[in-house]
Amino acid sequence: MGIFLLWSLFLLGLLTGPGASRAPMVVTGTLGGSVTLPLKLQDGQQVESISWVCRSVPGAIATVTLVEAGGPYTFHQAESRYWGRLSVVGPERSLQISHLSWADAGSYRVHVNLWSSRATHTREYSLHVYEQLAQPRVRVSTRISGNGHCLIILTCMAESRGGAVTYSWTPLGPQTAVSHGGSVLSVTLRPRDSTLNFTCMVKNPVSNSSSLPILVPPSCTGPGILGGEESVGETVIGTLGKSATLPLEVPVGQEVEKVTWSSRGLVAILQPGPAGEPILVAGTQGPYNQRLSIPRHNYSLQISSLRLQDSGPYRAWITLHSPPINITKDFILHVYERLQEPKITVSSQIMKDGTCFITLICSLDQPGEDVQYSWDPRGQGAIVSHGGTTLSVSWRFGVSDSYHCTVKNPISQSSSSIPVRPLCSGSFLPCCLRKEFLLFLILGALQIK
Structure with missing residues (x-):
C-alpha cells in the first residue's frame, strides 16, 4: 500500500510539475495601466517553451519558444483581444499586459516546458482590475429634530465599477455609529453640542481618496449655515x-x-x-x-x-x-452649462505589422462637472480609460474610417468625430504593392538614363 501511494504521488508530480500551485496567485492591476504575471523559476532551470492561456479565450494568447537552452527566443501573440498589448519582461520572461480593460480580469495559466524535463510546469493566476477612485460624495440623507436632539445620517458614495471599495470616517466617537459596510455614518447631537466636521475616506487595492470636510451644525437650534461641497438632500x-x-x-x-x-x-x-x-x-x-x-x-x-x-x-x-x-x-x-463640441486629439500612433495602434483623447475647453464621455465604435480590443476621455484601439484597413466621441451632462450632449485613415495611411499599402511600386520607380529611372 505504501509503495502504491508513493508511485501515485510521483505520477501526480509529473502531471502537474514541480512549479504547480493549488491556489492561484492574485495579481492586481489598474484600469488603463499595465500589469505583470510573474514567472518564477528555480535556479538552473532552462526554458524550452512557455505558453500563456486565458480561460475566456480559446487557445494560447501568447507563446515563447527557444531554439536552444539559454539562447534567443521567439515571442508570438495570437490574434485575440490582447493583440498588441502583450510583451515579455525580465530574465524569466514574465508576461506583461498593457492598456488593461475590465474584460482582462479573470483566470490565467502558464505552461512551462524545460529542456531538462518532459514534465510541464503549470502556474495559475487570478487577475483583478480596479480603477482609480474619484473623490467620494457625501449625502446628508436624514435630519430629524425632536426634544432638542438631532440624528444626522451621512452616506458616502464612491463611483466605482470595480467593487472592493472600503469606507472609513474621521473622527469617530461615542456620538457616532457606522453601518452598511462603513458607508453610512449616524451622528447623534444634543443641545449645545459643538459643530463637527466629518471626512469620508474610500480605498480599493490600487488607490484611495477622501471627501471634502462635511460640516454638521450644532444641534437643531437654528437654520445654520451650510459649507463644503457635500451632496445634501x-x-x-x-x-x-x-x-x-x-x-x-x-x-x-x-x-x-x-x-x-x-x-x-x-x-x-x-x-x-x-x-x-x-x-x-x-x-x-x-x-x-x-x-x-x-x-x-x-x-x-x-x-x-x-x-x-x-x-x-x-x-x-x-x-x-x-x-x-x-x-x-x-x-x-x-x-x-450646455456642452460645446468636444475636441479629439491623437496622443500616440504606432504602426506595426499592418496594424495601426492609436490613442485618441476627447476633451472640452470647459468641461464642468458630471460630464460623461463615450466612444463609437467600440470594436474588439478597444480600451477606454481616464474616465472615458481616452480611447486606445488597433486599427486595420476595412475597419470603421472614423471614431466618434460623445460628451454628455445632465442637461445637454454634443459629439465630434475624427477620420482614422489619414492617420494610418502610411502603414496600409500591401507589402507586394510596395515592392512593385519600388521596382516601377527603378525601371523608370533606368529608362531615363
Missing part, C-alpha cells in the same frame, strides 16, 4: 442662465411663522403676507439681488439667471406657530 438641476426652483411643501394645516433659506450664508426670509400668501422680506441684496421669486401659494424658492456659483447646498428652515416646532429640508443645486 434633494437634488435640483439647473441650466446656466435659466431658472431653477427649490420645491418646499409646508404640512397641511400648519401655520407658518417664517421660512429661512440659507446656503453658506443667508439667502432669503419668507413670511406670510396679505391673505396668507408668502412674501419675500429679506434677500433682495447681495449675489441673489433681483434673482429671487416665490412660486404662487407656497414657500418654494425660485432662482433666475442662474450662475455656476449658485451650485451648492441649500437649506430651508421652517418655523411653525402651532404647534411650535422647527422643520428643515435640504437641497443640493447643480448648475450646468
Whole structure:
C-alpha cells in the first residue's frame, strides 16, 4: 500500500510539475495601466517553451519558444483581444499586459516546458482590475429634530465599477455609529453640542481618496449655515442662465411663522403676507439681488439667471406657530452649462505589422462637472480609460474610417468625430504593392538614363 501511494504521488508530480500551485496567485492591476504575471523559476532551470492561456479565450494568447537552452527566443501573440498589448519582461520572461480593460480580469495559466524535463510546469493566476477612485460624495440623507436632539445620517458614495471599495470616517466617537459596510455614518447631537466636521475616506487595492470636510451644525437650534461641497438632500438641476426652483411643501394645516433659506450664508426670509400668501422680506441684496421669486401659494424658492456659483447646498428652515416646532429640508443645486463640441486629439500612433495602434483623447475647453464621455465604435480590443476621455484601439484597413466621441451632462450632449485613415495611411499599402511600386520607380529611372 505504501509503495502504491508513493508511485501515485510521483505520477501526480509529473502531471502537474514541480512549479504547480493549488491556489492561484492574485495579481492586481489598474484600469488603463499595465500589469505583470510573474514567472518564477528555480535556479538552473532552462526554458524550452512557455505558453500563456486565458480561460475566456480559446487557445494560447501568447507563446515563447527557444531554439536552444539559454539562447534567443521567439515571442508570438495570437490574434485575440490582447493583440498588441502583450510583451515579455525580465530574465524569466514574465508576461506583461498593457492598456488593461475590465474584460482582462479573470483566470490565467502558464505552461512551462524545460529542456531538462518532459514534465510541464503549470502556474495559475487570478487577475483583478480596479480603477482609480474619484473623490467620494457625501449625502446628508436624514435630519430629524425632536426634544432638542438631532440624528444626522451621512452616506458616502464612491463611483466605482470595480467593487472592493472600503469606507472609513474621521473622527469617530461615542456620538457616532457606522453601518452598511462603513458607508453610512449616524451622528447623534444634543443641545449645545459643538459643530463637527466629518471626512469620508474610500480605498480599493490600487488607490484611495477622501471627501471634502462635511460640516454638521450644532444641534437643531437654528437654520445654520451650510459649507463644503457635500451632496445634501434633494437634488435640483439647473441650466446656466435659466431658472431653477427649490420645491418646499409646508404640512397641511400648519401655520407658518417664517421660512429661512440659507446656503453658506443667508439667502432669503419668507413670511406670510396679505391673505396668507408668502412674501419675500429679506434677500433682495447681495449675489441673489433681483434673482429671487416665490412660486404662487407656497414657500418654494425660485432662482433666475442662474450662475455656476449658485451650485451648492441649500437649506430651508421652517418655523411653525402651532404647534411650535422647527422643520428643515435640504437641497443640493447643480448648475450646468450646455456642452460645446468636444475636441479629439491623437496622443500616440504606432504602426506595426499592418496594424495601426492609436490613442485618441476627447476633451472640452470647459468641461464642468458630471460630464460623461463615450466612444463609437467600440470594436474588439478597444480600451477606454481616464474616465472615458481616452480611447486606445488597433486599427486595420476595412475597419470603421472614423471614431466618434460623445460628451454628455445632465442637461445637454454634443459629439465630434475624427477620420482614422489619414492617420494610418502610411502603414496600409500591401507589402507586394510596395515592392512593385519600388521596382516601377527603378525601371523608370533606368529608362531615363
